[in-house]
Structures are given as C-alpha cells and as structure tokens.
Amino acid sequence: MVVQSFSGRVQVQFMNAVPPNSASLIAALTGVLSDGGLLTEAEDLVRYSRDWSGDHFGRPLAVARPSSVEEMSALMRRCHAERIPVVPQGGLTGLVGAAVAADGNEVVVSLERMNRIRSISPIDFAMVVEAGCILEDAKRAAEESDCILPITFGAQGSCRIGGNVATNAGGFNVLRYGMTRDLVLGLEVVLADGRIWNGLKVLRKDNRGYDLKQVFIGSEGTLGIVTAAALKLFPRPTQIETALVGLRSVEDAMALYARARRGCSDLLTAFELILRGGIEITMREGKDFHEPLGKPYPAYVLIEVSSGGLIDLKDMLLSFLAGVEDLVEDGIVASTRAQGERLWLYREIMVERQGRGGRYLRTDVSVPISKLADFVTDALFELGRARPDALPVTYGHVGDGNIHLNVVPPEGMAAEAIEHLFEEAEAEIFAVVDRYGGSISAEHGIGRVKQRAFLDRVDPVALDLAAGIKDAIDPRHILSNGRILASASALDYR
Ligand SMILES: Cc1cc2nc3c(=O)[nH]c(=O)nc-3n(C[C@H](O)[C@H](O)[C@H](O)COP(=O)(O)OP(=O)(O)OC[C@H]3O[C@@H](n4cnc5c(N)ncnc54)[C@H](O)[C@@H]3O)c2cc1C
Numbered sequence: 001m002v003v004q005s006f007s008g009r010v011q012v013q014f015m016n017a018v019p020p021n022s023a024s025l026i027a028a029l030t031g032v033l034s035d036g037g038l039l040t041e042a043e044d045l046v047r048y049s050r051d052w053s054g055d056h057f058g059r060p061l062a063v064a065r066p067s068s069v070e071e072m073s074a075l076m077r078r079c080h081a082e083r084i085p086v087v088p089q090g091g092l093t094g095l096v097g098a099a100v101a102a103d104g105n106e107v108v109v110s111l112e113r114m115n116r117i118r119s120i121s122p123i124d125f126a127m128v129v130e131a132g133c134i135l136e137d138a139k140r141a142a143e144e145s146d147c148i149l150p151i152t153f154g155a156q157g158s159c160r161i162g163g164n165v166a167t168n169a170g171g172f173n174v175l176r177y178g179m180t181r182d183l184v185l186g187l188e189v190v191l192a193d194g195r196i197w198n199g200l201k202v203l204r205k206d207n208r209g210y211d212l213k214q215v216f217i218g219s220e221g222t223l224g225i226v227t228a229a230a231l232k233l234f235p236r237p238t239q240i241e242t243a244l245v246g247l248r249s250v251e252d253a254m255a256l257y258a259r260a261r262r263g264c265s266d267l268l269t270a271f272e273l274i275l276r277g278g279i280e281i282t283m284r285e286g287k288d289f290h291e292p293l294g295k296p297y298p299a300y301v302l303i304e305v306s307s308g309g310l311i312d313l314k315d316m317l318l319s320f321l322a323g324v325e326d327l328v329e330d331g332i333v334a335s336t337r338a339q340g341e342r343l344w345l346y347r348e349i350m351v352e353r354q355g356r357g358g359r360y361l362r363t364d365v366s367v368p369i370s371k372l373a374d375f376v377t378d379a380l381f382e383l384g385r386a387r388p389d390a391l392p393v394t395y396g397h398v399g400d401g402n403i404h405l406n407v408v409p410p411e412g413m414a415a416e417a418i419e420h421l422f423e424e425a426e427a428e429i430f431a432v433v434d435r436y437g438g439s440i441s442a443e444h445g446i447g448r449v450k451q452r453a454f455l456d457r458v459d460p461v462a463l464d465l466a467a468g469i470k471d472a473i474d475p476r477h478i479l480s481n482g483r484i485l486a487s488a489s490a491l492d493y494r
Contacts, residue, residue, distance in 0.1 A: 025061050025107070028082045032064075032074050037113070039063040048108045051100055052093040052158065055359060056449070058100035060087075060108040067113040069188060069196055069227045075109065076225065077194030079478055087480050088221040090163025091134065093155035095362060096447025098220050098483045099163070106481075111162045114227060120145045125233040126185055126202035131162025131226045138231075147233035150177035150269075154351050162226040167445045168218035172270040172304070175261075175399035177234065180217065186230035187213045192474040202230050215469060220445050221480040223473045237306035239313040240269075242340030243321065245331035246297030250275070251373040252327045253299050257399055259327075260303065263320045267313070270304035271399035278350040278395045285353040292346060293330045302347060304340075347395065354393045354406060361407040361422040365433045366442035369401045379405055379432040386428045387421060402442040405429050426453070446484045455486060 026040050039045060040062045048063045050056070064086070066072040079086050085106045089099045101108050111132030118128040122145045129138045135149075135156040142149040151164055153171035163169070165187065169180045177183065186201040199213050216224050247253050253273050260268055276298050282289050292300075307313050317333060334340035354360060367375045376394065383392055389410050396403035407425040409418045430440050430453055446454045455463070467485060470477070481487045 022061055025084065028078060028084065029062065029064065029075070029107070032078050033066055033071050037065050037067065037071065039065065045108075048089060048092075048110060049100060050092070051095060051097070052091075052155065053095055053362075056095075056097035056100050058097075058103045058106075060101035060106060061104065063108045063110055065110045065113045069114075069190065072109075072114070072190045072225060072227055073194045073196050075194075076190050076192060079107065080193040080476060083476055083478060085478050085481055087483075088162065088166070088225045090132070090160035090166070091155070091158040093159045094163060094167055094220075094444055094447065096441075096444045096449040098445060098447030098480065102482065109225060111160055111225075111227075115160075117141045118228065120147070120233075121202065122147055122233070124202045125235075126230055127233055128200060128202070128228060128230045129161050130228045131160060131165070133161045135159050135161060135164060142233050143236060145233075146236050148236050149183075149231055149233055151180055151183065154348055161229055161231075165217055165226045165229050166219060166221050167443075170397065170400065170402065170443050172272065172397060174397060174402075175271060176266075176269045181214070183232045184213055184217055184229055185232055187216055187226055188228040189216050189224040189226055191224050192476065192479050196227075197224070200228055200230050215473075218445070220447060220483050222470060222483050222485070223479065225479075235308055237269075238308050239311070240304065240306045240337065240340065241313050241317045241333065242343050243303045243317060243331055243333045244292055244343045244346070245301050245303065245321070245328045246293045247299045247301065247327060247329060248297070249373070250299050250376045253301050254369070254373045254398065256301060256324055256327045257369070259324055260320065261399075263323065264303075264305050265311075265316065267305045267307045267311075267316070268303070268399070269306045270302060271397070272302040272347055273394075273396055273398040273403070274300045274302070274347060274350065275394040276300070277391070278354070278393055279346060281353050281393065282346045282349040286345065286349040289346060289349065292343070293332065295330075297329055300346075302343060350393070350395065355408055356411070358409070359418060360393070360409070361425055362444075363405050363407075363426065363429055363440075364443040365403060365405065365429065365438055365440055366401045367403075367433065367436040367438035369398070371436050371438075372398055372401055372403065375432060375436045375438065376403060376405070378435070379429050382428045382432055383407070383425055387425055390421060390425055400442075401438075448483055451482075451484065451486065454484070 029038055045060055049059050064075050066075050086109050087106045089108045089110045092099050114130040115132040116130045120127040139149045150173045151171050152173050164180050186199050188200045189197045257271050305317055391408040393406040409421050440453050441450055
C-alpha cells in the first residue's frame with residue numbers, strides 16, 4: 001500500500017514495523033544479548049513502563065538491555081530484519097510520553113547497562129561517556145578531574161546522557177554554557193539497521209562535510225540509538241555565589257536580567273524566575289521553609305554567579321546588587337555554599353510539590369527574552385479569563401527565554417473535567433506563544449504529548465525535510481514510530 005504525502009513525496013506504508021506476538025518476539029531476540037539482557041516477564045517490565053511523572057504509561061513487549069555497542073548493533077540488526085518496533089529509553093524523565101512503549105506494541109531498548117565513563121581528558125576539556133550513564137554520575141566524574149559538565153537540572157539524579165542528547169536538554173546553566181547541543185563534540189550511534197556510526201571525537205574544530213551529530217541531537221530516539229557521547233567540559237569554578245531577590249513584577253525581573261548580563265562580567269550562571277505562588281508551594285510543603293525575605297513579593301529571582309580565583313566574586317555580586325536598588329525590593333546573598341544550596345531548595349521543592357501529588361498540566365515554552373515579561377502577563381490574563389478555576393504555577397530559566405506556565409486543577413475535580421481543563425488551558429497558552437513568535441517546546445521535546453500542537457504549527461517544508469531524513473535513516477520506521485512525526489500509518493494527516 002502506498003500513501004502520498006501532501007507534498008507529493010511517496011511513503012510506502014507496508015515497510016512499517018509490525019509488532020510481533022510475544023512468542024515470536026522472544027524467539028527472534030533470544031541469544032542476541034548476553035545474560036540478563038532480555039527481560040520478558042511481566043513483573044520485570046513494570047519499572048520500564050511508567051515515566052517519572054506517572055502520567056505516561058505503556059507496557060513494552062519486552063525490554064532489551066544491551067551491555068556494549070556490539071550487542072546494541074546485533075540487537076538492531078535483528079529488529080530491522082524482523083521489523084520489530086523499538087523505543088530507546090534512558091531515565092524516563094522526558095515527560096512527553098516519548099520513552100515509554102506504545103502499549104503492548106514496542107520493545108523498550110534500555111541503555112542502563114551501558115553506563116561507563118570511557119575517558120576524561122582535563123587537557124582536552126572533554127569526556128567520553130556511554131549513553132546509559134546517569135547525568136549526576138558523569139558530573140561527579142568530571143569534578144574529580146577538576147572540571148565541570150555544566151548540564152544541570154532537577155532530574156540529573158535520574159536522567160541519562162543518551163536521554164540528554166536525544167532531547168537536547170537545557171537546564172539552569174544554559175545562559176552561560178548553552179544547551180546539550182552546544183556541549184556535544186561527537187557521538188557514537190547505532191542506526192536502525194544495526195550499523196554503527198562512530199562519530200566520537202573530541203575535536204573542537206572539524207569542518208569535514210555535514211555535521212551529522214546534529215541530526216541525532218534532539219531527535220528523541222526517532223533516528224538512531226545514541227550509545228556514547230563526547231562532551232565538552234569546563235574549568236571547575238572555585239567560587240559560586242547565590243542570591244535570592246524579591247521584585248515587584250516580571251517586568252522588573254527581566255530588567256534586572258538585562259543589567260545582570262552585563263553587570264556580572266559575564267559570570268552569570270543561572271537566573272531563575274519564580275512567581276509568588278511557587279514560593280508559597282514550598283512554604284506550604286517544605287516544613288522548615290519560612291517566608292524567605294521577611295515579607296511577600298510578586299516575583300523572585302535566584303541569581304547564581306561562578307568563577308575561578310583572582311576575582312572577589314562575592315564583592316562583585318554585592319556591588320552589582322547595590323546598583324539595582326531601583327528594581328530589587330529586598331534580597332539575601334548566601335554567605336556559605338550550604339546556604340546557597342538551601343536557597344535553591346525553594347525552587348526544587350516547588351517543582352516536586354506543585355501538583356499536590358496529583359496531575360497537572362506542564363508547559364515548557366519559550367519566547368524571545370525581550371518579550372518574556374509581556375508574554376507572561378498576557379498568558380496569565382488569557383488563562384485566568386478562560387479558566388479562572390485553574391491555579392497557574394509560573395517559573396523558569398528566564399535567562400534563556402524559557403518559562404514553565406503550569407496549571408494545577410482545583411482540588412477534587414473529576415478526571416474527565418481535568419482533561420478538558422488541560423486542553424483548554426494549553427490551547428490558551430499556546431495561542432499566546434504563537435502571538436509572540438515563541439516555541440511550544442523549549443525543553444522536553446515533542447514526543448507524543450505535544451505532537452498534535454507541533455504538527456498544527458510546523459512549517460510544511462520543514463516537515464517534508466524531517467520526514468525525508470526519517471525515511472533515509474530508518475526506512476522501516478522501527479525506531480520510536482509516532483514520536484515527533486505522525487506514525488507512517490497516519491501520514492495522510494499531513
Ligand atoms: C524534575 C525535572 C526537571 C527537569 N528539568 C529540565 C530542565 O531544566 N531542562 C530540560 O531540558 N529538561 C528538563 N527535564 C526533562 C528531562 O529531564 C530531560 O528531557 C532529560 O534529558 C531526559 O533524559 P532521560 O534519560 O530521562 O530520557 P528519557 O525520558 O528516558 O527519554 C527521553 C527521549 O529520549 C530518547 N532516548 C533516551 N535515550 C536515548 C538514546 N540513548 N538514544 C536515542 N534516544 C534516546 C527516548 O526515546 C525519548 O524520546 C526535567 C525533568 C524532570 C522530571
């Protein structure tokens with residue numbers, strides 16, 4: 001059967017992967033992996049079936065856990081030959097339903113047994129890490145070599161390097177060090193047909209032909225399985241200073257940001273906005289967390305600066321803050337590292353507790369930094385107009401234009417009504433994002449959850465190019481079918 005896309009490109013649908021029944025699947029995959037590499041018992045599959053939030057669930061046909069790139073290659077060769085659909089899985093913190101299996105339809109390929117640090121070179125300021133390495137373990141290893149791997153965010157104790165690459169993860173330090181894309185020097189990738197692309201290198205400059213690694217970064221498992229990454233490191237800062245300040249408005253927070261970028265001598269590493277509601281969540285839920293600045297303010301910003309020696313960093317931060325008294329209503333500067341970490345807990349506890357243990361709508365949008373304050377005002381206005389019963393929780397790495405405008409349903413609301421609330425609230429927020437020329441996904445990617453919103457907005461030429469890349473690299477569509485792009489069987493949607 002042949003399906004024609006709107007642009008005239010021809011897709012051959014019968015080439016798609018067909019989920020086998022479990023007996024034939026086990027027969028096909030038996031013997032490909034070393035001991036313990038293939039899990040098929042229902043109770044063994046449970047922990048690979050649900051993501052960090054618990055909102056996304058999918059029962060895999062089986063879980064394959066290769067322990068080397070050679071095993072990964074053999075596995076994919078077999079899956080390609082047998083047209084077995086697979087989904088790569090890291091730490092399950094991606095939150096857009098991309099890493100869990102389509103229920104009863106896919107084999108999860110877990111990277112957890114490929115977790116070695118292959119090398120670290122403080123002279124090259126680079127490390128080579130296997131994709132299943134937990135981000136925090138990679139960061140610790142870098143620090144042991146007096147370097148830092150600057151990807152930093154709340155899920156770092158669970159997410160894995162392959163997941164970070166596949167989602168082009170950001171985090172608190174993007175404004176200084178960039179996204180994961182800016183930190184990848186090379187990749188090793190196993191393709192859908194089992195071929196190994198060895199693009200691992202630690203060169204800073206290399207202009208030989210296409211930069212193929214960029215195709216795989218942010219591809220959410222749809223183009224290949226990342227098995228290792230060469231990552232940039234930076235000198236480990238010897239000084240880190242943290243402040244929490246209270247402000248009258250988001251507008252003042254963004255004015256402060258503009259001054260901080262220049263006034264902190266480019267040593268700014270984080271600039272996190274939290275609106276009052278978020279601080280109240282921490283105060284309510286975190287037993288020992290009192291009013292952080294003595295009295296409430298509409299907006300708060302966590303500022304972090306870091307540097308090596310030869311600079312009096314605390315003095316620099318204090319001088320900067322003394323010069324912005326027209327914007328900052330009140331603030332505290334941590335006098336020790338421990339105090340600084342405690343200030344960060346106001347943000348971390350808020351993120352964990354915002355849904356009061358239940359479901360909430362997550363958005364991770366971005367707009368140009370210059371428009372962020374107006375965007376927040378308009379989006380909260382539209383949300384309040386459409387759904388005054390919804391509780392917005394607003395925070396973000398605003399130094400890179402990223403804001404989470406999450407929505408918590410009223411207590412006791414029925415499940416069906418919550419679904420309706422989420423749909424309405426998301427549509428309102430995304431409409432304002434569109435007005436400001438922003439992105440509906442600044443961090444977590446598209447996966448399955450944001451697919452409809454993505455396809456409704458994507459440029460048709462970009463979509464055609466993307467579909468062409470998918471067809472060229474994974475012609476049988478066995479890899480993460482139906483994430484980002486519609487599954488081939490739904491191509492007529494385009
Ligand atoms: C509390 C919390 C805070 C967060 N904060 C941030 C933040 O500040 N910034 C940010 O960007 N994100 C953030 N995230 C999102 C998430 O942590 C990142 O997207 C992370 O990079 C996902 O990594 P993972 O290992 O959990 O991947 P998974 O969730 O397991 O997978 C994510 C996607 O990557 C694919 N994938 C996984 N491994 C591979 C591989 N080896 N090869 C190919 N594809 C693969 C999966 O198929 C899936 O499509 C946060 C999440 C949580 C829960």
